[in-house]
Amino acid sequence: MKKQYIVAILFLYAGSLLAGGPWPQKKGQVYLKLSEWWLVFDQHYTDQGLLDPNITTGLFNTTIYAEYGFTDRLTGIVYAPLLSRNYMNNLISATNQELLVPGEAINGLGDIDITAKYAISRSFPVSVSLTLGLPTGVPSAGSEGNLQTGDGEFNQLVQIDAGQGFQLSENIGAYFSALVGFNNRTRGFSDEFRYGLEAGMGLLNNRLWLIGRLNGVESFQNGETAATISSTSIFSNNSEFTSYGAEAAYYVTKRFGVSASFASAFRGRIIAAAPSYSVGLFYDMSK
Numbered sequence: 001m002k003k004q005y006i007v008a009i010l011f012l013y014a015g016s017l018l019a020g021g022p023w024p025q026k027k028g029q030v031y032l033k034l035s036e037w038w039l040v041f042d043q044h045y046t047d048q049g050l051l052d053p054n055i056t057t058g059l060f061n062t063t064i065y066a067e068y069g070f071t072d073r074l075t076g077i078v079y080a081p082l083l084s085r086n087y088m089n090n091l092i093s094a095t096n097q098e099l100l101v102p103g104e105a106i107n108g109l110g111d112i113d114i115t116a117k118y119a120i121s122r123s124f125p126v127s128v129s130l131t132l133g134l135p136t137g138v139p140s141a142g143s144e145g146n147l148q149t150g151d152g153e154f155n156q157l158v159q160i161d162a163g164q165g166f167q168l169s170e171n172i173g174a175y176f177s178a179l180v181g182f183n184n185r186t187r188g189f190s191d192e193f194r195y196g197l198e199a200g201m202g203l204l205n206n207r208l209w210l211i212g213r214l215n216g217v218e219s220f221q222n223g224e225t226a227a228t229i230s231s232t233s234i235f236s237n238n239s240e241f242t243s244y245g246a247e248a249a250y251y252v253t254k255r256f257g258v259s260a261s262f263a264s265a266f267r268g269r270i271i272a273a274a275p276s277y278s279v280g281l282f283y284d285m286s287k
Helices: none
Strands: 030-045 051-069 074-088 099-101 104-108 112-121 126-134 155-167 173-184 192-203 208-219 240-251 256-269 276-284
Touching: 030 256, 155 192, 208 256
Parallel strands: none
Antiparallel strands: 030 051, 030 276, 051 074, 074 104, 074 112, 112 126, 126 155, 155 173, 173 192, 192 208, 208 240, 240 256, 256 276
8 A cells, every 4th residue: 555644734723812922821811722623634645745546544733721820920821632533434445435444533531731831021922932742642553553642752943932012993803913833853753843824813803713824834854754654644743834824813702712723835845735624612811
């Protein structure tokens, strides 16, 4: 069976809608989000950036994202996929419709991220953060070992965020932010350069937020080859992409709200060629 060089599009940053970015939580304040994220695809970008078909594959993550202000400058963040499901459909012969390879699935905990973010400047918001990617997921399962809920490696991401919020009018708020980061990966995975831009507008007296995003990852190509590091799984090595995405979030009450978002890619290498989607419920104590 032809190898599938693919990776889940996990660039839909969980800390959206006034969480994340360069803005810390105030001391004692909390931001919580429960969301369902999913990706289903039957083609992928190869290591040459070309499209190639594959068995229909899916990944579903039920996640908790939480921010807590330890001080007015220091915020702790946890991103935890409490339930991750990875599946592959049956492989059917195109000539006689016979079952060639039966489908498989795995359920388990995903990789958990723990972040400490510190606000360097408050007048023009700038923050630095350190994220530890814990290998709490299952790195290999299934008959061919290509079902996973995590990549099995411990990574450290150092990131700088900067941005600004402002009023477009009396009833319309807005903000923009940018980020750059370096992700140090272990166990033979290549290190990564990460970047992103985000802008949002608050309508209906800031109850409805519309957000646009541009994010990307570039591999330093300094690890082992993809063929020796989970090359047939959804957590591949040396993946690269430039993605775009959008989110709509609505405050049903002063602090509780609902959100829906998607993300896809302009281009990619060793990455799924399909959009990802997410829906969520959030609680924003800063309101």
